[in-house]
Amino acid sequence: MKTITECIREALQPAFSACGIDPELAGVVLSNRPDLCEYQCNGAMAAAKRYHKAPLAIAGEIVAQLENCPLFEKAEAAAPGFINLTLSPDFVSAYLQDMQAAQKLGMKQAGAGKKAILDYGGPNVAKPLHVGHLRAAIIGESLKRIYRFAGYEVLGDVHLGDWGLQMGLIIEETRQRHPELPYFDPGFQGDYPAEAPFTISDLEEIYPTASRKSKEDEAFAAAAHDATVRLQQGDRGYTALFRHILRISVNDLKKNYEKLNVSFDLWKGESDAQKYIPDMIRGLKEAGLLHESQGAMVVDVAEEGDTKEVPPCIIQKSDGASLYATTDLATLVQREQDYHPDEILYVVDKRQDMHFTQVFRTAYKAGIIRPETKLTFLGFGTMNGKDGKPFKTREGGVMRLEHLIADIDEAVFARIMENRTMEETEARKTAEIIGLAALKYGDLSNQATKNYVFDVDRFISFEGNTGPYILYTLVRIKSILRKAEENGTKLSDRLRPAGDASEKALQLLLARANEAIADACEGIAPHRICQYIYEVSNAFNSFYHDHRILAEEDPEKQNGWLALLGLARKVLETGIDLLGFDAPDQM
C-alpha cells in the first residue's frame, strides 16, 4: 500500500497542477515545526524561482485549492512560502485501519522477485567468537530480516574462515601430539574414526599453542606449511581430520550464534571456494586481465577518477599460493553459479574497504558477476570501550563473546532483582531476553558505519533510548490488553479518529511504520528502526498517561483505544523482530 507521505503528495499534486505548477514539486516531508503542522510541503519555494513569482503567493494559491480536500483538517501558507498541513483525524484513522488489515504493515515489497546474499559471519574455525564478530552478526542478522520484510529472498552466509595456514597449524600440532593416529599413516587404507580425536575446548587450546610455536620455531612453521599444502592437495588423512575440525567448530559456532538469535542459511566457507580457483584464474588469464608484477600475479583495478591509489588486486602470491582476494573472488564465482543473486551485501569491518573495492572491481571486470548484480560493502565501525579505544577485557585481551553476554545478563539480572519480586529462575530467563535486547539495541541504534562506545550500564538501563525501555513499553501494552481480556472486554480492531493531541500523535507515528522500515532497508540502516520504535514508545507512554483505557465507560472510545494499542503492539513487535530480539511476557 501507499505510504502516508505518498497519499499526501498525491492529494497535493492536483492542486499544484491547477495552479500551473509542476506537480513534481509537491513533495511532502514530516514537519519540523510540530507546533504549526504535521506535514509540510516546501514546493512553493522551489517553484518561486522557476515561475518568477513570490513563494508565499504560490503557497496561498495552492492552499486555496486544498479547501475541500478530505485529507486535511487544515492547510495554510506561511512565510516565506511553506505549505503547512494538518491531517484530518478521519483520514489518519482510515489509513491505520488499512494498515492493520494489510500484510506486513502495508510495507512496499521492493525486493519482490529479487534474491540477495548477505555475508555477515566470518568466524574462524577452531577459534571462539569474540567481540570482533559481534557487530557483523548483529547488523547482518537485522538486515537479513529487514530485507526479507521488504520481499527479498535472502540467503545469509556465515562464510567461515576454514582454509589456509590455520588448518595446517592445527593438523601439525595434532600430529606431534598423537603421531600414532591413522590420519598420519600414509599407508592407512581403512575408514577413519567417526569420532574426532579432540573436543572444541581442545581445539581452542591447540590452535593458539600451534600459532605461538610457529612464530618461535622455524621447523614447526615449515611443517605446518607442509601440512597446509598436503591438505590443499587433498591428502586423504588430512582431509578426514579437517572434516573433524570443521564439524566440531561449526557445532560450537551454531550454539553460540543461537544465543545471539543469529542464524545462517548457508554454512559455506573459504574451503568451499577452492575448487573454483583454477578455472577462475584461467578465465582471468584468457581475458588478458592477469599479469605479473613484482613476482605476483595481479589484476589492475585502478580507475580514472580515483582520488587515491588503488593497488592491483593480487590473485597469486610470488610462491603461487592464493590468498584472501582469490578466495573471495572464487566465492563470487560460486555464488553466481549456484544462486544468481541480484545483490550481494557484505557486512564486514570497514577497515577492509580497500580489499572489497579491489575484489568488486575485479569481479565486474572479469565478468565473474553480471553487470546488473549489485555488490555492496557495508563497512561497520569498531566497538570501543568507554575510553574510546577498541573494547578489551580488563586485562587488555580480546573478550570472548560468551563472556560479554554473560556479563550483560548478570547485570540485567541484578537490576531485575533490585526492582521487582520475581522468582529467581524466572528472573534469569528474563535477564537473558532483556540482556540480548540491550546488547543488540545498544549496537544497532548507532549508525553502522561509525565507531561506537559500548557502555553496559547505559545499554541495560530501563530508561532512555535503550532496548529495555522499548521492551518495557511493549510489555506494558501487552499487559493492558491482557487485562482488558480478563475483564471480559472483547478486543476490537476498529480504530477511531483521534480525539486529542496525544492520541493523534500516536496515530500519526504508527502510520509511518511501513515508511520507516522501508527507509531502513533502502539506507541499509537498522538504526532508523531503533529511532522509529523509540519514538513510538514515547508516544505510547504519553498517550497512556493521558488516557484511562480500562476505566473508560464509552465502549466506542475504549474499543478504539484498544485497537490502537493492538496496532502499537504489532508495530513494536515487528520492529524488535527486525532488529533481532524478542520481548518477555513480564519484566
Added chain:
RNA sequence: GCGUCUGUAGCUCAGUGGAUAGAGCAGUGGCCUCCGGAGCCGCGUGCGGAGGUUCGAUUCCUCUCAGACGCACCA
C-alpha cells in the same frame, strides 16, 4: 607522505538545502484514590575553525585543525 572516514549540548548519540538543530543520560522542579511511577510533564547549554555557492548552509564546495583507519604477496 597520499587517501578515506569522523568531528553536533558536560557525556552518549540522532538529524536536515529551509521556519525555533533534536533525544537520552547526568543536574534540577513538579505529578501516584487510577490500567505496570522501570512512567509522565517542566527547566539549560551546542553544529571544530575560515572562506565560497545560495533568497536561505549545520547540510553542498574549497581550505584548515583534531582524531580514527587504510595504503599489494595477512585475513
